Amino acid sequence: MSAEPVSRRARPAKAPLSRAVIVRTGLRVLDREGLDALTMRRVAQVLDTGAASLYVYVKNRDDLLAAMLDEALGRVRFPAEGSWQERLQVLVANSIDAMSRHEGLALVALGGIPTGLNALLVMDRMLALLKEGGLDDTTAAWAVDLLYLHITVAGAEQAAYNTKKMNAADHIAEVRKLYADLPADRYPLLTSMGDALFSAGDRDRWAIQVLVNGILNTPADR
Amino acid sequence: MSAEPVSRRARPAKAPLSRAVIVRTGLRVLDREGLDALTMRRVAQVLDTGAASLYVYVKNRDDLLAAMLDEALGRVRFPAEGSWQERLQVLVANSIDAMSRHEGLALVALGGIPTGLNALLVMDRMLALLKEGGLDDTTAAWAVDLLYLHITVAGAEQAAYNTKKMNAADHIAEVRKLYADLPADRYPLLTSMGDALFSAGDRDRWAIQVLVNGILNTPADR
DNA sequence: ACCGTCTGACGAACAGTGTTCGTCACGATC
DNA sequence: GATCGTGACGAACACTGTTCGTCAGACGGT
Numbered sequence: 001m002s003a004e005p006v007s008r009r010a011r012p013a014k015a016p017l018s019r020a021v022i023v024r025t026g027l028r029v030l031d032r033e034g035l036d037a038l039t040m041r042r043v044a045q046v047l048d049t050g051a052a053s054l055y056v057y058v059k060n061r062d063d064l065l066a067a068m069l070d071e072a073l074g075r076v077r078f079p080a081e082g083s084w085q086e087r088l089q090v091l092v093a094n095s096i097d098a099m100s101r102h103e104g105l106a107l108v109a110l111g112g113i114p115t116g117l118n119a120l121l122v123m124d125r126m127l128a129l130l131k132e133g134g135l136d137d138t139t140a141a142w143a144v145d146l147l148y149l150h151i152t153v154a155g156a157e158q159a160a161y162n163t164k165k166m167n168a169a170d171h172i173a174e175v176r177k178l179y180a181d182l183p184a185d186r187y188p189l190l191t192s193m194g195d196a197l198f199s200a201g202d203r204d205r206w207a208i209q210v211l212v213n214g215i216l217n218t219p220a221d222r
Numbered sequence: 223m224s225a226e227p228v229s230r231r232a233r234p235a236k237a238p239l240s241r242a243v244i245v246r247t248g249l250r251v252l253d254r255e256g257l258d259a260l261t262m263r264r265v266a267q268v269l270d271t272g273a274a275s276l277y278v279y280v281k282n283r284d285d286l287l288a289a290m291l292d293e294a295l296g297r298v299r300f301p302a303e304g305s306w307q308e309r310l311q312v313l314v315a316n317s318i319d320a321m322s323r324h325e326g327l328a329l330v331a332l333g334g335i336p337t338g339l340n341a342l343l344v345m346d347r348m349l350a351l352l353k354e355g356g357l358d359d360t361t362a363a364w365a366v367d368l369l370y371l372h373i374t375v376a377g378a379e380q381a382a383y384n385t386k387k388m389n390a391a392d393h394i395a396e397v398r399k400l401y402a403d404l405p406a407d408r409y410p411l412l413t414s415m416g417d418a419l420f421s422a423g424d425r426d427r428w429a430i431q432v433l434v435n436g437i438l439n440t441p442a443d444r
Numbered sequence: 445a446c447c448g449t450c451t452g453a454c455g456a457a458c459a460g461t462g463t464t465c466g467t468c469a470c471g472a473t474c
Numbered sequence: 475g476a477t478c479g480t481g482a483c484g485a486a487c488a489c490t491g492t493t494c495g496t497c498a499g500a501c502g503g504t
Contacts, residue, residue, distance in 0.1 A: 017452080017453080039489085039491080040490085040492080041490080049454070050453070050454040050455065051491080052454055052456095053452075053453050053454060055492075056451090056452060060491075061491065061492090107329060107332065110379065110382070111379055111381070111382025112382065113393075113397045115400060120401075120409060120412060121408070121409070123412060124409045124411050124412050127411040127415065131411065137415055137417070138418050138421055138423070140418065141415060141418040141419045141421065142423070142425050142428055142429075143432075144419075149375050149376070149429075150371075150372075152375065153332065153371050153374065153375035154371070156332045157333060157371065160332070160333025160334065161333075171335075172335075175335045175337065178337060179342075182342065186343070186346075187343070188346065188350075189346050189349040189350055189353065190342055190345060190349065193349065193362075195359070196360050196362065196363040197363045197366075199363065203367060203368075206364055206440065206442055207368050209436070209440050210368060210433065210437055210440045211432065211436055213435070213436040213439045213440050214431070214433055214434070214436025214439070215436075217432075217436070217439060218431050218432045220423060239481080239482080261460090262461085262462065263461080263462090271483070272482070272483040273462080274465090274483055274484080274485095275481075275482050275483060277462095277463075277464085278480090282463075283461095283462065283463090
């Protein structure tokens with residue numbers, strides 16, 4: 001019944017497994033087939049091996065996801081020009097962008113102090129910029145916390161927006177109708193402010209500005 | 223082989239199934255046994271029925287989670303006293319609190335415009351407070367977006383902090399050591415600012431203040 | 445050139461998961 | 475009293491992450 005063992009040599013030379021290629025393959029699968037398709041078996045299949053083989057280099061699926069997140073964060077570019085505020089805003093925007101390129105990855109970062117080497121590099125640079133802006137240590141530390149939190153959540157939201165949702169315009173129109181059809185006595189503003197609620201504009205850039213302005217005007221008092 | 227069918231009447235009168243009791247039972251299971259234990263089978267077991275029965279009232283697991291989230295948000299209290307800024311800050315804090323009471327629930331809200339009736343009520347109240355503060359429609363609309371985003375992510379973080387992590391103090395000490403042991407040339411600030419990074423203080427309240435202050439100082443220009 | 449040793453690849457299996465289907469008891473309706 | 479429709483539910487399906495034991499092949503010492 002069992003076929004004779006196929007020599008590995010019979011197949012075209014196969015690149016050896018390693019943590020790095022597993023992580024990169026994971027990102028490829030995530031980008032092309034979505035988060036649901038990112039199973040250990042699928043990643044192994046792409047690498048032409050069995051799922052069990054991955055566990056030599058990766059502790060478990062969460063470990064793989066965390067490594068993928070840090071790999072993605074490794075591609076964040078650090079701006080070199082402009083005032084410290086401009087550089088901070090661009091750095092935050094770049095980080096959100098890096099996360100939002102991969103569906104669901106940002107969610108991995110939530111609920112855990114960042115420990116990936118590339119995530120920590122982003123944090124260190126943000127701290128440097130805040131110190132350059134003259135903030136005291138405590139405020140800068142709290143600010144980095146808040147900014148990183150915003151990066152993850154904005155990344156998650158953008159990612160959900162970019163991928164998956166077949167037709168964003170249709171979906172928005174649907175929700176808009178839902179808002180308009182709400183009982184006006186219980187939801188007076190949602191029913192009447194439809195135009196503003198769904199207005200276009202660079203909300204992401206605005207949100208970052210809000211954070212930076214707020215940080216500058218709100219010292220951490222303790 | 224098959225046992226004789228046990229009449230339902232033989233058992234103590236069983237409360238009839240309904241969407242509401244399923245949602246409430248889901249919350250109970252989530253609170254007492256954690257997110258991993260929140261399976262359709264487990265919820266059904268608590269209700270003394272089979273998993274298939276739940277699907278009459280609930281489209282699928284995500285639908286159940288969304289309903290649980292909105293149920294949790296239904297318990298948010300709307301503050302009645304203080305200036306509009308104070309009321310807004312308390313409302314945001316209360317919402318974060320409501321979400322953080324249930325592990326992992328806040329994550330459900332991410333990546334999707336809120337459509338639950340109670341979530342929309344919170345949004346409407348926030349809009350009312352912002353309009354009371356004299357903001358124009360567009361800024362108020364964008365601000366509500368940002369505030370809701372912060373509520374979800376802060377709720378998720380707090381929830382991860384409250385539950386699960388066996389010993390928070392130990393974990394923090396561990397991460398702190400990790401930061402301190404980083405190469406100082408690549409991570410100059412993380413290695414030197416340990417005291418500030420892990421300083422105590424009411425960061426949650428501070429973050430809300432940052433957002434409100436930032437919103438007041440950053441008009442949405444378009 | 446041989447022979448152990450050891451690493452890593454991997455098939456099979458385990459214990460679950462969400463979800464669907466077909467059946468069948470029950471309460472209300474004619 | 476017969477009929478009907480609703481909802482409860484056992485069983486099954488197609489998956490999942492993870493572990494275990496096996497075993498081929500590379501490496502190092504003699």
